Amino acid sequence: VGLDKATEGKGQIRSSVACNLDRHILAAAWPLFQSGNIQAIEWSFDALFQVEQIPAWFFDLIHAFSEKGRLIGHGVFFSLFSGRWMKDQQAWLDQLKIYSTQFDFDHISEHFGFMTGSNFHKGAPLSIPYNNTTLAIGRDRLHRISEVCECPVGLENLAFAYSMDEIDRHGDFLQKLIEPVNGFIILDLHNLYCQMQNFDRSFEDILKLYPLDRVREIHISGGSWEDSKIYATRKIRRDTHDQAVPVVVFELLHQLIPKCPQLKYVILEQIGPSLSTIESQAQFRDDFIKMDHIVRRHERNTRHESNNFKPIKHHAPGLPLENEELYTQQKALSNILESAVDYHHASVLLNQSALVNTDWNVENWPPHMLETAIAIAQKWK
């Protein structure tokens, strides 16, 4: 029988999986459930929009972890930085409020960025300028999430960056966003690995840019390489979650855990369609065991729960903050990325758009990353 909330070790770091209503993920993870290796699950609670009712057996699975304080929620579609407040965002909050009465989330997190795409459940997250407008909007949205879930809230670092400058400022901006709600950071190691590869940065160099005492959760996953059409020798690392975890990412995990005193969860992520074979499911389990082994090696000397990340109570939020100029820019960027036939076309369109000479700094986006932004936006439009 698993440890309950009252008796569980306070210093334990929980080896966990991203677990959703996907038969391939569940089939891959089931033997790990059976053996009791999975210490917690991370559920993308907003990804059930196409399901009228949660199947009873899945509800029971979620509830089992909830009862032990081992359920965490990970939003996908909220689009934190949308310049315009959308009715779907309010519906997202309303649904989270309902789930929060049904389940006991240990924390709730979302992704960084704004979503491109024609509707709330399409598109890809892209970054935003780091300025006072986006900071205020991000804080406003986090405040609203915190109000409805009444548990710690956090944000995940984004894999995609338009430029080197953005990488240099991402950690600091995340910290400013979460401070008012005493929030935490999810550090996705494969996302950092993408930045290391795409911008020729060292791990140590990037880690210095993050407030590691705010890291409560780490993600690991695999990804893929894509050839640049602009530079013959250039390969872009993408966070596609469709492969086994690279050896180097395990090594990064080994290095990172001792630096994160508040770490509570380490999550293995992989997409369902890439787990359709017996071999890939076995590989997933091997990755989990490797991850758990690294976690167990470090946990005794690592975790000190000096910050429980309980949300700071504020007055109830008023009307949502909006910025029409930001919304117009986001809309223009989405349209360009989704419709451009190639990098050169996108570059011309950007230079004629409302984004020129603004904080978006489109003039300094390296071609291979604009090319990547196009690929991402068109994949998910």
Add this chain to the structure above:
Amino acid sequence: MKLSNALLQAVFVGMTVGMTTSCTSMVEEITDLDKAHDINTSKDACLVNTDATKPISPMDCPACGLG
């Protein structure tokens, strides 16, 4: 964290057969969890098969940013 056998059985049936309303009677037929994988899993699940052109698994989302 250990899960009960009943829950493990229910999850197994749910993920393989994909039934959302009539799992209970089938769960009772599985008595040996070690042999659970021998059950025919070829029936297509009715979990979330709504859009054949895009994978819609929640984890198939682009949310981490470079997906």
